[in-house]
Amino acid sequence: MPAANRLTTFADDLRLRLLRSRLPALWQATLDDLRGLLPRSWRRLLEGERQALWLRHAGDRLELRAHGTDGQTSLGELPLRPAVLEALADRIGQHHLRTWLLLPQELVLRRRLLLPGAAEPRLREVLGFELDRQTPFSAAQVVYEGRVLARGSGPQGLQVELLVLPRARLEAELQALGPLADLLSGVDVEEDGRRLGLNLLAAAGRSAPADPVRRTNAWLLAGAGAALMLALALILHNRGERLESMRAAVAAATEQARDARRIRNRLQSTATAANYLAERRAARPTMLELLDDLSRRIPDDTALDKLAVNGDRVVMVGQSRSAPALVGLLQASPLLTEPALSGAVQADSRSGRDRFTLVARLRPPAEEGDGRSP
Structure with a gap:
């Protein structure tokens, strides 16, 4: 009850402040002016009581x-x-x-x-x-x-x-x-x-x-209220449909972005692999460079029967009159490192030369071009 009394007192005070202001007179004057602009038949309809x-x-x-x-x-x-x-x-x-x-x-x-x-x-x-x-x-x-x-x-x-x-x-x-x-x-x-x-x-x-006019006004007011509620419901419906369409568009755009991200990752992986292979290929000398270097360092009394390159490992099988000397010759190569004979050197009775197997490793890129002269 005290809360209701305070609310009633506040409403009475607000109403008194409104009555003491100029708003009621201005409102009535405005209504009279607007009513005067209407046709007489309309004024009679709106007057009612x-x-x-x-x-x-x-x-x-x-x-x-x-x-x-x-x-x-x-x-x-x-x-x-x-x-x-x-x-x-x-x-x-x-x-x-x-x-x-x-x-x-x-x-x-x-x-x-x-x-x-x-x-x-x-x-x-x-x-x-x-x-x-x-x-x-x-x-x-x-x-x-x-x-x-x-x-x-x-x-x-x-x-x-x-x-x-x-x-x-x-x-x-x-x-x-x-x-x-x-x-x-x-x-x-x-x-x-x-x-x-x-x-x-x-x-x-x-x-x-x-009062028939009052009843008519009541029906008009009810119709206006129903039309307003219908308009609000239509607005809410349209906004709901627009929200659903926006959600569908966002979902489609998200899926497209996800597909684009997958394609980009795949391209990046492919490009990374290709760059790695290119870097690895660039880090190794080509077969022509290796053959040119070997042909200039191996003497004429040496013949290679087999030359194999597996990764950075080079295997040479052949015959030579001085097989141990080949290790010293290949140590000066800018393309090879750690040359060494593999297994025992065997003499070939028909050719009078030593059959050998020599292994070495391709020199890493940082060690290439270290200033050693061929």
Whole structure:
């Protein structure tokens, strides 16, 4: 409950601040200007409850006034006869007209009061306590209403007018209307041809006829709300489809990027392998270079039967008159390193030469071109 009270107090304070500002007057003026731009038929459609029938006693006759978008229009006078009042009540009931009783200001006791601004949210209760001091009547003897004349910022900045009507006088006025009294939506007071905007009729006695224009406006409002909800649902649906299409596009782009990454890795692996083979090939002397170097270093009395290169290992099989001397000759080669005879040297009886097997290793690139002369 304390939280609800604080919320109610905050809402009342916010409403009072709004009422004390210029916004309500500016808003009403703006609405009036916009309403004036519409055709008369449209204004009648939008007015709804502002269209009403006003009744006013004029001696033994009843004056009728129509109030609508174009102001008040006099409809003439009718005699206060039961048959006439019954027929008028039937017409009002058939057309669902809002009917008000207009009283002259001489019938109402009026008092102007200065109250604190905080009294506005509970103005009727505050005025009920002021009845005993401001009037000779008690609350049970009268009907009363209050209207705010001005709002100030001082401690007694709320200027209010209290309007009091004896209950007996009101009952007499209603009794004179006969069956029309049950159709009244309210009772107001007239001052210099203008209504004060009050309703002195008790809430239990007010009639609320079905207003076709109000019903039409309600249907239009419901249709507008349904159209708005449909538009929002359509927007959400379109955005959902667009989100799904974007997700599909992102998934396809991700898959393409994954394929491109695999192809790039494969190309990099292939290029790395090719570069490695090229580097290995470049690090070794070509067969022509090796043959040229051997032909220049091996003497003429030596013949090679077999020359094999396996990786960096070179194997030479042949015949020579001085096989041990070949090791010294090949040590000076810039292409070979670690030359040595493999196995025993055997003499060939037919050729008179020594059969040998000599092995060596290709010199690494860092050791090639070390400045040794051939």
